[in-house]
Amino acid sequence: MSAILSISGLTKTYASGLQALKKVDLEIRKGEIFALLGPNGAGKTTLISIVCGIVTASSGTVVADGHDIVRDYRDARMKIGLVPQELTTDTFETVWATVTLSRGLFGRAPNPALVEKVLRDLSLWDKRKDKIMTLSGGMKRRVMIAKALAHEPSILFLDEPTAGVDVELRRDMWAMVRRLRDEGVTVILTTHYIDEAEEMADRIGVIRKGELILVEEKATLMRKLGRKQMTLQLQEPMQAIPEGLSDWNLTLRDGGHGLEYSFDVHEEKSGIPELLRRMGELGIGFKDLNTEQSSLEDIFVSLVSTRTESAS
Amino acid sequence: MRFNRHGVWAIYHFELARFRRTVWQSLMTPVITTSLYFIVFGAAIGSRMSEVNGVPYGAFIVPGLIMLSLFTESIFNASFGIYFPKFTGTIYEILSAPVSPAEIVLAYVGAAATKSMLIGSVILLTANFFVPVQILHPFWMVAFLILTAVTFSLFGFIIGVWAKGFEQLQVIPMLIVTPLTFLGGAFYSIDMLPPAWRTFSLFNPIVYLISGFRWSFYGESDVAIEVSLLATLGFFGLCLLVVGWIFKSGYRLKN
Numbered sequence: 415m416s417a418i419l420s421i422s423g424l425t426k427t428y429a430s431g432l433q434a435l436k437k438v439d440l441e442i443r444k445g446e447i448f449a450l451l452g453p454n455g456a457g458k459t460t461l462i463s464i465v466c467g468i469v470t471a472s473s474g475t476v477v478a479d480g481h482d483i484v485r486d487y488r489d490a491r492m493k494i495g496l497v498p499q500e501l502t503t504d505t506f507e508t509v510w511a512t513v514t515l516s517r518g519l520f521g522r523a524p525n526p527a528l529v530e531k532v533l534r535d536l537s538l539w540d541k542r543k544d545k546i547m548t549l550s551g552g553m554k555r556r557v558m559i560a561k562a563l564a565h566e567p568s569i570l571f572l573d574e575p576t577a578g579v580d581v582e583l584r585r586d587m588w589a590m591v592r593r594l595r596d597e598g599v600t601v602i603l604t605t606h607y608i609d610e611a612e613e614m615a616d617r618i619g620v621i622r623k624g625e626l627i628l629v630e631e632k633a634t635l636m637r638k639l640g641r642k643q644m645t646l647q648l649q650e651p652m653q654a655i656p657e658g659l660s661d662w663n664l665t666l667r668d669g670g671h672g673l674e675y676s677f678d679v680h681e682e683k684s685g686i687p688e689l690l691r692r693m694g695e696l697g698i699g700f701k702d703l704n705t706e707q708s709s710l711e712d713i714f715v716s717l718v719s720t721r722t723e724s725a726s
Numbered sequence: 727m728r729f730n731r732h733g734v735w736a737i738y739h740f741e742l743a744r745f746r747r748t749v750w751q752s753l754m755t756p757v758i759t760t761s762l763y764f765i766v767f768g769a770a771i772g773s774r775m776s777e778v779n780g781v782p783y784g785a786f787i788v789p790g791l792i793m794l795s796l797f798t799e800s801i802f803n804a805s806f807g808i809y810f811p812k813f814t815g816t817i818y819e820i821l822s823a824p825v826s827p828a829e830i831v832l833a834y835v836g837a838a839a840t841k842s843m844l845i846g847s848v849i850l851l852t853a854n855f856f857v858p859v860q861i862l863h864p865f866w867m868v869a870f871l872i873l874t875a876v877t878f879s880l881f882g883f884i885i886g887v888w889a890k891g892f893e894q895l896q897v898i899p900m901l902i903v904t905p906l907t908f909l910g911g912a913f914y915s916i917d918m919l920p921p922a923w924r925t926f927s928l929f930n931p932i933v934y935l936i937s938g939f940r941w942s943f944y945g946e947s948d949v950a951i952e953v954s955l956l957a958t959l960g961f962f963g964l965c966l967l968v969v970g971w972i973f974k975s976g977y978r979l980k981n
Contacts, residue, residue, distance in 0.1 A: 502814055505814065
């Protein structure tokens with residue numbers, strides 16, 4: 415699939431001296447859902463802000479759907495929609511007025527039918543005549559999305575779309591993102607919630623201290639970095655791991671009642687049959703067995719913390 | 727050259743919608759204020775005052791009153807128009823939209839100038855009920871009205887971008903523009919001043935604006951009309967330069 419967004423050598427140093435981005439290269443494929451993960455202050459919002467034209471890059475180029483975002487900013491920006499992290503709305507305006515404004519701002523001729531569709535899709539139609547200040551936080555979030563969609567962008571940025579959002583709206587949001595993808599919109603979202611990336615994304619990028627440390631297909635990432643744990647509930651608690659089991663990566667849990675074996679899922683041999691056989695030979699009995707695959711969260715935490723250690 | 731007419735229209739329309747919502751306050755305030763001025767200066771005090779350059783005092787102050795409102799309304803509307811999105815954060819959308827700096831200025835300044843010209847016209851109509859207003863040079867009257875409204879809206883736009891809080895929005899209009907207007911011959915001809923003060927007044931840019939505007943009404947001016955026009959155009963050009971620099975440098979708009 416071809417790239418709809420190409421970022422190359424993107425650097426940003428703020429006037430304060432803070433280097434928010436360090437030579438970031440990234441290609442977003444047409445029609446995918448890309449999740450940008452990273453701790454606070456990693457540079458996610460700076461990256462998005464540069465692509466959307468709110469922040470000026472120190473160096474590097476961004477090409478959106480074939481248009482350079484600086485030289486050809488009009489065409490580039492018409493393709494891009496942004497839902498920022500903060501709930502910033504025209505509080506005194508009606509939903510209808512603010513969404514209509516957004517469409518016009520992005521150079522599109524008035525189209526009440528389309529605005530109606532956008533509002534209906536986001537369950538905002540009944541609220542169209544309400545002033546934004548009277549809406550709940552969740553509804554305001556929907557208004558922000560409606561504004562970003564009013565000009566029919568082909569690339570949509572969602573900066574922390576579900577921060578502080580209740581479960582129901584979160585599910586609605588996920589459904590909406592999938593629907594947009596089905597309509598051919600490329601979605602780039604940043605998130606703190608790793609389960610969100612796990613649930614939604616086709617590909618995942620991890621950004622830390624202004625550097626993109628990893629970009630991978632979600633499935634590959636899970637496979638590549640995924641570890642599995644097998645926990646055995648022992649019949650007799652154990653003080654230390656016996657000599658005979660030193661070939662396996664084992665840890666004791668629950669004060670010696672549990673034995674945990676951690677292994678890479680993509681290794682050819684898990685080592686489980688051998689371990690169980692050896693335990694039988696040593697006369698170590700177990701009552702129960704359970705295996706667990708590490709989530710993206712574990713992967714993420716281990717990735718970010720390992721890099722931190724190696725960097726310091 | 728491309729022009730995002732939908733974008734300019736959207737901002738312009740959005741800004742005027744705010745005005746429409748408060749149309750009664752926006753228009754009644756100048757009507758009442760002007761009426762009060764005429765009751766006080768026209769009827770009560772004006773009858774005891776001699777004519778100024780052959781113009782009855784009540785009529786003499788009309789151009790100055792319109793100018794005073796034009797300055798304050800243009801500055802207020804334009805500064806508030808751009809400051810408010812900065813304050814609430816909705817500016818993100820304007821910065822990320824395919825509108826050029828010139829288009830943003832055109833829309834905000836156009837909306838602010840439209841409002842203040844409307845208010846100026848309402849004051850002129852109100853004045854007509856109280857005093858005999860005469861307009862000798864209607865073309866120049868309209869030209870000065872538009873030029874002043876646009877220039878001060880540009881000035882207001884600059885203040886709105888510069889301001890970091892609501893107090894700062896008020897500082898320049900209150901501490902600089904209003905005093906300069908009162909001292910700039912809104913209510914008197916600077917010919918009435920002692921020579922030293924008269925010379926001093928010539929450093930006040932407002933003098934040129936009011937003088938030129940009054941000339942378009944009564945054909946009488948404190949300074950030559952060409953000088954007035956040049957001074958007004960000069961201030962307009964200066965504001966344009968500053969706005970241009972703001973967008974070029976991203977000053978207080980962009981990081």
